[in-house]
Amino acid sequence: MKNLKQEIxxxxxxxxxxxFWAIDLYFYKGSFMEVHSDTMxxxxxxxxxxxxxxxxLGEVFSSWVVTVFAFNFLMxxxxxxxxxxFGGLDKMYLIHRRSGVIAVVLLLAHFFIVPRDxxxxxxxxxxxxxxxxxxxxxxxxxxxxxFKRKIPYHKWINIHKLMGVxxxxxxxxxxxxxxLIKELPITRIYVFGMSFLGIGAWAYRAFFYNLVNxxxxxxxxxxxxxxxxxxxxxxxxxxxxxxxxxxxxxxFTFPSISKKEQHPFTISSHPNKKNLRITVKGLGxxxxxxxxxxxxxQTAKVEGAFGHFTLDHTQKERQIWVAGGxxxxxxxxxxxxxxxxxxxxxxxxxxxxxxxxxxELEKVSRNNxxxxxxxxxxxxxxxxxxxxxxVDDFSxxxxxxxxxxxxxxxxxxxxxSKGVSMADIHDEEFAFR
Ligand SMILES: Cc1cc2nc3c(=O)[nH]c(=O)nc-3n(C[C@H](O)[C@H](O)[C@H](O)COP(=O)(O)OP(=O)(O)OC[C@H]3O[C@@H](n4cnc5c(N)ncnc54)[C@H](O)[C@@H]3O)c2cc1C
Numbered sequence: 125m126k127n128l129k130q131e132i133x134x135x136x137x138x139x140x141x142x143x144f145w146a147i148d149l150y151f152y153k154g155s156f157m158e159v160h161s162d163t164m165x166x167x168x169x170x171x172x173x174x175x176x177x178x179x180x181l182g183e184v185f186s187s188w189v190v191t192v193f194a195f196n197f198l199m200x201x202x203x204x205x206x207x208x209x210f211g212g213l214d215k216m217y218l219i220h221r222r223s224g225v226i227a228v229v230l231l232l233a234h235f236f237i238v239p240r241d242x243x244x245x246x247x248x249x250x251x252x253x254x255x256x257x258x259x260x261x262x263x264x265x266x267x268x269x270x271f272k273r274k275i276p277y278h279k280w281i282n283i284h285k286l287m288g289v290x291x292x293x294x295x296x297x298x299x300x301x302x303x304l305i306k307e308l309p310i311t312r313i314y315v316f317g318m319s320f321l322g323i324g325a326w327a328y329r330a331f332f333y334n335l336v337n338x339x340x341x342x343x344x345x346x347x348x349x350x351x352x353x354x355x356x357x358x359x360x361x362x363x364x365x366x367x368x369x370x371x372x373x374x375x376f377t378f379p380s381i382s383k384k385e386q387h388p389f390t391i392s393s394h395p396n397k398k399n400l401r402i403t404v405k406g407l408g409x410x411x412x413x414x415x416x417x418x419x420x421x422q423t424a425k426v427e428g429a430f431g432h433f434t435l436d437h438t439q440k441e442r443q444i445w446v447a448g449g450x451x452x453x454x455x456x457x458x459x460x461x462x463x464x465x466x467x468x469x470x471x472x473x474x475x476x477x478x479x480x481x482x483x484e485l486e487k488v489s490r491n492n493x494x495x496x497x498x499x500x501x502x503x504x505x506x507x508x509x510x511x512x513x514x515v516d517d518f519s520x521x522x523x524x525x526x527x528x529x530x531x532x533x534x535x536x537x538x539x540x541s542k543g544v545s546m547a548d549i550h551d552e553e554f555a556f557r
Pocket of ligand 1: 214272276277278373385386387388389390391403404405406407408409410411412431450453454552553554555556
């Protein structure tokens with residue numbers, strides 16, 4: 125199945141509205157009137173018929189806002205079918221983030237353009253204003269890079285969950301105020317249907333998700349400090365083992381650190397092993413000094429598996445894999461999955477001694493001549509370029525990239541300039557926010 129990319133997702137969401145609005149307005153026989161109203165920008169209006177531009181445009185914007193957020197709440201359910209549509213949770217969260225920002229721009233447009241009745245008081249009006257202000261603040265806190273740096277993830281996610289409450293307020297506003305949407309049969313069903321779906325999805329994620337999705341219990345059987353802030357943790361299943369494919373990740377909770385906090389880590393062991401291995405780089409308050417925070421014998425809760433960074437999504441046998449730093453984790457598992465594929469794996473590190481799994485990868489490579497491992501030390505060799513990747517024919521090669529954003533962006537750009545299709549570039553994002 126082809127993944128739904130943002131270039132297609134946004135036009136679909138926008139296009140559906142145009143179609144529904146156009147059909148409804150074409151057949152509209154009602155007599156919606158502005159009695160006495162004004163808009164934030166365009167001033168007073170008296171006895172204007174239903175087809176005044178401000179009314180239609182303002183409500184089109186509001187219907188976009190409601191449905192874009194509804195789809196965002198659906199994405200946040202982490203449902204497998206939703207993940208499949210977008211080609212991985214990381215891709216889905218990227219669209220989720222961008223949609224949130226787009227929805228706020230549309231919300232501003234609605235607020236400034238839509239006419240407000242000046243005659244009758246309706247409690248839906250102040251409710252709408254509070255919903256508008258809270259959603260604005262909520263999205264700024266969620267998406268602005270400055271808050272990304274300043275607010276730790278576990279605090280940020282709690283604030284972010286409040287978006288559902290603000291959304292409920294916005295939907296109630298829509299139900300209470302006079303609107304043209306309420307008179308348009310298709311648009312009304314679509315907008316209110318989606319809004320109830322959105323509220324349901326948010327309520328499921330906020331209140332029922334943990335009841336429905338039972339996590340697997342594992343016990344920590346080994347903790348190794350590999351230096352350079354890297355910790356390797358081996359986990360043994362208490363009962364049922366996690367089902368996963370090489371290259372996938374899961375959400376891990378270590379109750380001895382925090383009962384609630386869940387962090388995504390790629391499983392760096394192969395599915396044919398009973399125990400799970402994760403390899404974690406200290407990058408923040410939770411992951412820093414992880415080896416000192418955990419003890420052998422402690423429990424871990426595991427939820428998964430997720431992700432599309434697997435070999436199932438390409439038919440190409442010739443493959444180039446590029447890992448940057450801790451981005452090696454999916455490849456440690458994938459390396460043991462190679463059968464007929466011919467793979468060159470480039471592991472980019474600052475200094476060669478940081479490649480802590482080079483011996484393990486060389487052993488896999490000795491047992492399987494289809495895998496060639498190259499350690500690329502940027503302090504002596506400079507940053508890796510596409511010309512360093514041993515590619516004979518770009519059109520017959522699939523690329524798998526996992527590493528820092530700068531590495532990915534530079535390789536993406538060069539690969540595109542060589543005519544490589546995006547369908548042949550597979551990447552994993554190590555951040556959802
Ligand atoms: C699909 C995926 C696979 C990953 N695999 C690995 C791996 O194999 N090894 C490894 O070292 N790191 C991996 N990471 C990154 C790892 O999850 C973060 O480095 C870690 O969660 C940082 O937490 P922190 O509190 O120490 O740092 P913070 O400074 O609080 O967070 C740094 C960034 O990490 C992300 N993050 C933090 N907490 C969470 C959370 N609970 N859920 C989602 N994202 C969060 C956010 O983008 C945040 O901005 C992976 C991330 C993703 C999304």
